[in-house]
């Protein structure tokens with residue numbers, strides 16, 4: 001989400017004549033986009049500010065701006081307490097950046113943190129660096145108010161972009177050579193433009209170009225409609241991959257979290273998805289150590305993970321966030337115990353992912369090459385439709401190519417294989 005937002009910021013500044021550099025030493029303006037979802041995300045930013053402070057000593061004219069959710073959350077405090085920061089700009093005020101930067105050059109600190117009910121930046125062309133896969137933000141904000149989550153407070157109310165602006169952007173991405181697009185939203189499946197729901201949007205985006213792979217994230221179980229499942233299942237270029245955060249395997253905890261579904265509902269949903277999309281990749285998020293979570297609740301989460309057999313899971317220690325409802329509850333699971341529970345889930349998930357990946361040995365899968373393997377310049381890294389990473393030896397392909405790979409071995413994170421001889425092509429040539 002923040003990568004997409006940074007690209008919007010890049011787009012806004014590019015219109016004003018700014019150019020982008022990855023070299024900190026070359027930059028006249030340094031902007032850091034921040035996350036406030038958990039405390040450790042914020043701690044990392046303070047470290048970064050220390051680094052920028054040292055740069056500023058060497059080059060006193062440099063403007064440093066802090067953007068995003070942390071800016072929204074801490075507002076004035078950051079400008080007042082962090083001497084290095086010249087600007088603090090929340091997620092809905094990026095259009096003000098050029099003016100605020102000019103002001104900072106005059107030595108005046110700037111702050112803009114008002115949230116909007118309508119801002120969706122749909123007229124801004126994001127500044128995307130080259131690649132095969134693009135993010136396309138289709139809605140902003142969240143109205144779900146899960147009791148642990150700061151997002152409704154830092155990113156504001158839900159609002160969707162118009163279908164037209166999204167389709168225009170998808171066409172542009174295809175023209176620029178992108179092969180895959182991920183529709184993004186905090187709560188993407190509650191997208192709505194008049195009568196058009198998220199399923200309708202997905203169908204339209206997929207219709208832009210059948211060679212464009214379409215993905216989406218993140219979905220809330222409550223809005224995972226039958227229509228959406230059918231659309232994903234029946235549209236060839238919509239990837240069969242669903243990230244569906246469950247957060248906990250205990251109904252008592254889910255209720256305290258205000259997640260608005262039960263485990264029974266979630267299990268039925270997962271089954272429906274698996275049934276309609278054989279081979280679908282299913283992943284989730286878990287939070288460990290939510291207030292009052294007992295060993296039994298934690299056991300229920302482990303049982304759920306075993307039951308659903310997710311392809312992947314992200315597990316986080318509960319982090320109390322100011323303003324949220326859960327902030328009022330006692331954060332009564334010790335950090336050590338949270339860590340223990342997170343590890344236990346991660347170990348179990350590792351075993352499950354390994355087993356599921358090993359079942360794919362012998363299968364032939366179509367993958368999209370997204371870059372060189374991190375471990376070897378002789379190999380490609382690619383992704384399957386179900387969002388699994390596949391690594392295989394290069395033999396004349398290019399980034400952005402679709403190829404068929406036969407899987408020969410697997411670990412919990414990666415499939416390894418080799419290119420299937422293009423039998424049909426060989427036969428045609430003979």
Ligand code: 5AD
Pocket residue numbers: 037038148149150245247285286287316317318319320321
């Ligand atoms: N503490 C820990 N994890 C959190 N998440 C959101 N808020 C918190 C919090 N306060 C996790 C949820 C969500 C993911 C993006 O981050 O699992 O799905």
Ligand code: SF4
Pocket residue numbers: 142143144145146149150151152186187220
């Ligand atoms: Fe936060 Fe997601 Fe819940 Fe919205 S649906 S409040 S973004 S966890």
